Amino acid sequence: MELKWNKNNNGYTILYATALVVVVATALALTATGLKSRQQANIAIEKKQNILTAVHKTDSIDGRPNKRAYIEALYEKYIVEQYIVGEEGGRKEGDAFAVDMKTQYDIIRQIDAGNLDAARQASLRAALKLPVYVCRNDDGAYKYILPVYGLGLWGAVWGYIAFDDDMNTIYGATFDHKGETPGLGAEIATPTFSKKFIGKQIFDRGTFTSIHILKGGAPPDNPHAVDAISGGTITSRSVETMLKNSLAKYLPFLSPDEPPATDSLSGQRQSEVAIDSTNRQ
Amino acid sequence: MKLLTDPIHKNNPITVLILGICSALAVTVKLEPALVMGLAVTIVTASSSFILSLLRNTIPPRIRIIVQLVVVATFVILIDQFLRAFAYDVSKQLSVFVGLIITNCIIMGRIEAFALGHKPWPSFIDGLGNGLGYGMILIIVAFIRELFGSGTLFGYQIIPENWYIVHGGFYANNGLMILPPMAMIVVGIIIWIQRSIIRTH
Numbered sequence: 001m002e003l004k005w006n007k008n009n010n011g012y013t014i015l016y017a018t019a020l021v022v023v024v025a026t027a028l029a030l031t032a033t034g035l036k037s038r039q040q041a042n043i044a045i046e047k048k049q050n051i052l053t054a055v056h057k058t059d060s061i062d063g064r065p066n067k068r069a070y071i072e073a074l075y076e077k078y079i080v081e082q083y084i085v086g087e088e089g090g091r092k093e094g095d096a097f098a099v100d101m102k103t104q105y106d107i108i109r110q111i112d113a114g115n116l117d118a119a120r121q122a123s124l125r126a127a128l129k130l131p132v133y134v135c136r137n138d139d140g141a142y143k144y145i146l147p148v149y150g151l152g153l154w155g156a157v158w159g160y161i162a163f164d165d166d167m168n169t170i171y172g173a174t175f176d177h178k179g180e181t182p183g184l185g186a187e188i189a190t191p192t193f194s195k196k197f198i199g200k201q202i203f204d205r206g207t208f209t210s211i212h213i214l215k216g217g218a219p220p221d222n223p224h225a226v227d228a229i230s231g232g233t234i235t236s237r238s239v240e241t242m243l244k245n246s247l248a249k250y251l252p253f254l255s256p257d258e259p260p261a262t263d264s265l266s267g268q269r270q271s272e273v274a275i276d277s278t279n280r281q
Numbered sequence: 282m283k284l285l286t287d288p289i290h291k292n293n294p295i296t297v298l299i300l301g302i303c304s305a306l307a308v309t310v311k312l313e314p315a316l317v318m319g320l321a322v323t324i325v326t327a328s329s330s331f332i333l334s335l336l337r338n339t340i341p342p343r344i345r346i347i348v349q350l351v352v353v354a355t356f357v358i359l360i361d362q363f364l365r366a367f368a369y370d371v372s373k374q375l376s377v378f379v380g381l382i383i384t385n386c387i388i389m390g391r392i393e394a395f396a397l398g399h400k401p402w403p404s405f406i407d408g409l410g411n412g413l414g415y416g417m418i419l420i421i422v423a424f425i426r427e428l429f430g431s432g433t434l435f436g437y438q439i440i441p442e443n444w445y446i447v448h449g450g451f452y453a454n455n456g457l458m459i460l461p462p463m464a465m466i467v468v469g470i471i472i473w474i475q476r477s478i479i480r481t482h
Contacts, residue, residue: 013341020348024355031359035366042369179376183460 047097048075053174054160055135055143079145081134087125089252096131101149101158104129108249130250135162143171146250150242153234155179157188157242161197167254170211173197175239185235196226202243208251210244213237284403288410291479295418296472300386304378305419306464312435314374315423317364319416321379323409325356326388330396330408337397349392350383357382387411422467430458 006012049071052058057074064070082096107128110116116124133145142165149158155178162171173194180186187193200211201223209224213236218225228236247254294300301322308318329352333340340348361379364372372379382388391411396404427433432440432454444450457463 007339007341008343013344016339016341017344017347020351024351028355028358031362035362038366039362039369042365046369 044097045071048072048079050174050176051075051079051133051145051160054145054162054172055137056172057135078135078137079133080136082131083134084129084131085250085253086130087128087249087252089250089255092129094129096129096133099129099131101131101147102156105149105246108245112245128249130253132253133160141165146247148242148246150238150245152177152180152188152238153185154181157235157238159188159194159239159242161243161247163254168201168203170197170200170202177235180235181232183231184229185232187229187232188235188239193229200224200226202247202254208248210247211240213240284406285410285413288407288414289417290414290475293414293418293475294387294390294411295415295468296475297479298387298390300390301415302468304381304385305415305422305468306461308375308378309419309423309426309464309467310430310459311374311427312420312423314371315419316416317368317371318375318378319412319419321360321364322382322385322387322415323412324360325353325382325385326391326408326412326415327405328408329353329356329388330391331401331405333392334396334399334401334404340397345397349389353388353392354383387415418468418471421471422464425467426458426463429455430463 045068049058049061052071052074055078057078058071061067061070084092084094084096084099086092107124111121111124111128131147135143135145137143143162144165144167145160145162147158147160149156151157157175157177157180159173159175161173163169164171175188175194177186177189180188197211202208202210204224212218212225213228214225215228215233215236217227288294292298295302295305304318304322309315329349332352333349336348336352357380360382361372364375364379388408391408395407399407424434427435428439432438432445440452440454441450442448444452446453455463
């Protein structure tokens with residue numbers, strides 16, 4: 001190709017760069033839009049798989065030829081209800097599955113920082129959405145799965161904790177992370193770590209203790225503590241903080257002595273909690 | 282033909298030119314991500330060499346590197362998007378390393394050294410050869426690491442279950458194999474073997 005233009009000319013350089021960028025941007029935008037629905041479907045499937053893992057429903061998934069359809073079917077079968085609760089434990093409008101936990105984490109962090117004026121506090125509290133997934137086991141027992149979200153060493157950590165219907169004993173748990181150190185902090189995503197939570201309790205005679213993650217090992221008779229990951233101290237501590245902060249927001253919903261909020265009870269519970277929170281302030 | 286076979290053996294980017302080592306250490310714990318990574322790098326080197334060779338007479342010299350980066354980055358993002366849509370599990374395992382293909386020295390090296398001075402078709406073959414040479418080493422390393430580190434190949438159990446000590450056998454997986462230093466050692470051994478072969482010719 002013979003060019004009449006001088007390639008060192010500024011005009012040529014600018015035109016060339018502009019044209020190149022426009023072509024590239026168009027190509028990328030088209031691809032991203034075209035593939036978006038597929039990518040989101042993948043993310044949704046992964047989320048469903050995580051929720052099912054918390055209630056021990058995914059052991060049979062590996063090696064299945066049609067994994068996606070299988071997960072969808074399992075989710076249909078076991079997750080009988082999903083809803084959003086507010087900070088007072090009462091139900092809220094909305095699609096629980098679509099709630100973005102990072103947004104909720106930011107809201108919680110702002111509320112907990114506590115240096116906001118009353119109007120801002122109130123609007124943040126009103127915006128807070130806490131998803132609850134209800135699983136019905138084959139034997140008819142109900143398990144309540146709550147998502148948790150926090151910051152690890154290198155990035156976000158999150159998980160799903162399933163409770164028995166006493167809302168105290170952990171039935172199962174699963175954790176995942178964005179980029180914790182492989183072999184160390186990343187071990188939180190392994191079943192070896194999450195299995196330690198089974199049977200632990202987050203209330204001690206009615207007082208919220210959450211689950212402590214102890215460096216050097218937890219005594220086996222301590223129902224509120226599990227072993228930390230050796231070499232993953234900061235990640236372990238992050239998981240502990242994540243559990244404490246995320247579950248604390250569910251407290252009115254989890255309250256140990258009462259059954260979980262049903263529709264008929266929720267009005268009454270809200271008023272009780274309203275009294276509680278005035279006392280606290 | 283020499284363009285295709287040379288970089289696989291005599292001029293292998295990893296073992297002879299010692300390029301692209303970092304990703305070779307990171308993604309070779311299992312065969313599947315290593316294979317996908319090898320393919321991704323091959324596609325990126327081949328297609329960006331081809332495109333840049335087509336453009337080579339028009340590129341303004343003062344923004345030469347920027348133009349190269351834009352083209353390479355475009356292909357990398359395309360690959361990343363496709364992996365997320367069609368091979369989500371693998372894309373999670375590769376995590377940042379797909380994005381880091383942009384900084385893989387093999388690609389810029391081949392564009393600078395070859396594509397900008399040759400016609401599109403030979404450039405394409407050269408990119409293909411270098412990508413395959415890279416992928417081949419990745420697969421060899423991953424094969425050794427997955428077999429001895431996890432006892433599996435492509436996730437399928439190869440070492441019989443009843444060999445393991447926990448099942449009353451005599452065998453245990455080598456935990457060192459799944460850590461990065463072992464990749465370094467394996468690559469080192471491959472380089473040693475390969476160089477002694479090349480020298481004897």
